[in-house]
Amino acid sequence: MDPLRECPGTASTASVPAPNAHAHPHRHPYSYPHPQPEPPSRRGVLAGLGMAATMPFVLGAGRTQPRAGAPTAARASVLRNAALVLTMDPALGEGPLGAVEHADVLMRDGLIAAVGTRLPAPPGTRVIDAAGKLVMPGFVDVHTHLWQSSMRGGCADRDLFGWLADCNRRTFSRITPADMYRFVRLGALDSLQSGVTTLVDWVDAIPYDTTVQYVRALADTGVRFTYAMFQAERDAPLIARTKRELLDPLPLASAQVATHAARAIQGLNRVHWEVAQDLGVMLNSHVLERAEQRADDPIGVLADIGALGPRLLMNHAIHLTDDEVAAVAAHDARVSHCPLSNMRLASGIMRLPDLGRRGVKVGLGQDGGTNDTSDFFALMKTAVGLQRVRSLETSVYPQVHDVLRIATLGGAEAIGMADTVGSLTPGKCADVIVIDPAALNFAPRFDWINQIVLNGRPENVRTVFVHGRPLKLDGRLVGVDPARVVHEAEAAASRLRAAS
Secondary structure, eight states, X not given: OOTTTOOOSSOOSTTSOOOOOOOOSOOOOOOOSSOOOOOOOOTTGXXXXXXXXXXXXXXXXXXXXXXXXXXXXXXXXXXXXXXXEEOSOGGGSBTTTTEEEEEEEEEETTEEEEEEESOOOOTTOEEEEOTTOEEEEOEEEEEEOGGGGGGTTTTTTOOHHHHIIIIIHHHHTTOOHHHHHHHHHHHHHHHHHTTEEEEXXXXXXXXXXXXXXXXXXXXXXXXXXXXXXXXOXXXXXXXXXXXXXXXXXXXXXXXXXXXXXXXXXXXXXXXXXXXXXXXXXXXXXXXXXXXXXXXXXXXXXXXXXXXXXXXXXEEEOOSOOHHHHHHHHHTTOEEEEXXXXXXXXTOOOOOHHHHHHTTOOEEEOOOGGGGOSOOHXXXXXXXXXXXXXXXXXXXXSOOHHHHHHIIIIIHHHHTTOTTTSSSOOTTSBOOEEEEOOOSTTTOSOSOHHHHHHHHOOGGGEEEEEETTEEEEETTEETTOOHHHHHXXXXXXXXXXXXXX
């Protein structure tokens, strides 16, 4: 994509190379530890798939015409005289984060039009005074389960398997379509108000009418989202139907195919990979969240079905061997890191420094209910702190500038959307957040880049734009009554408890 020409509203596969079908060099002769029902026949499953301007200082400007079908953006907006802009583009500022002091950010037609000083604004442009503020791209959450807002704080003494049994499965199956909307909207708005502008929601198998409400809840928030769909083999055609009928008409929506890689259900994994290839989207799998899942041989399975490559997003990937780390890097597979959830469930600590040394594309994920909060600042700080605790070294990867990149452009790279979001490069989507450091938890200024990660909290996010549309202004969500959203979610939770 020409970055100065257009910004597609959905995830592009153009930046994701073709699948690599090479087999994994190291295999593990383990069997799946838990009995699973025989999958139905795969026969016939796939049959249903049927602004250039003169100015004293301009860091970027260009022709910004949105693609056909792009969302109607609000009028042009300019963030004026920000104290610090982090573009996440080293070509547009100083250092690895593209830092620019005392700069403007101009958004037009849903795109970043320019970053620079004293930018002329077209007539009718909304002018937002950003003096004293910090401006950067919105956060990219590459792995979450928003419906799990329905059981916040639940099963606090359980590990992954206990939590899945006692909270996750007992709750998920009882949520009605209408209440699914309420829980998802609560979770999505909470993420949005904390600075998340793009998210990937991994959703287990649900009926189509519930899927309709799930997607509607995401769309109603205005967030950019990828809906990762899991379905049983016999219902695999619902994945294509959901993409065609519900996601493709929404310019800010895109699709992935979700799976659980395991030797005992390799046939289902293969079907999911075939559907993903047919639809031209990524495969999204949970992998080695707990050491016990070593017996599932997920990396070997993904290699055997030909999915180990750049169209694969692996969630957690904590308990990788040296050979598996090397294979993930060699095949350019992508990884989501969920440190707060991994701590909560005593799952372990990802080998993030080893993955970083090998150039593996990694993003941060909140992982739904077991993240316990939509605080992306806490997520970043934890990603840094866990590796220091493990290594007893403050120099270990990731450093603060590394985790800021992982939270934005790195996450976009991991999900194949780096040509669309993740930096303030002109021509990309105008997904922007404004942070106010003049707060009791943040001030006084010492090193603002460090303070974003180490001191920041969601309440410091004062403004959020997605595709140039303001979804949060002056600390308030636009067009949203938070009290009503909370009330409706509480009523839905009461119905769930009564049905148990």
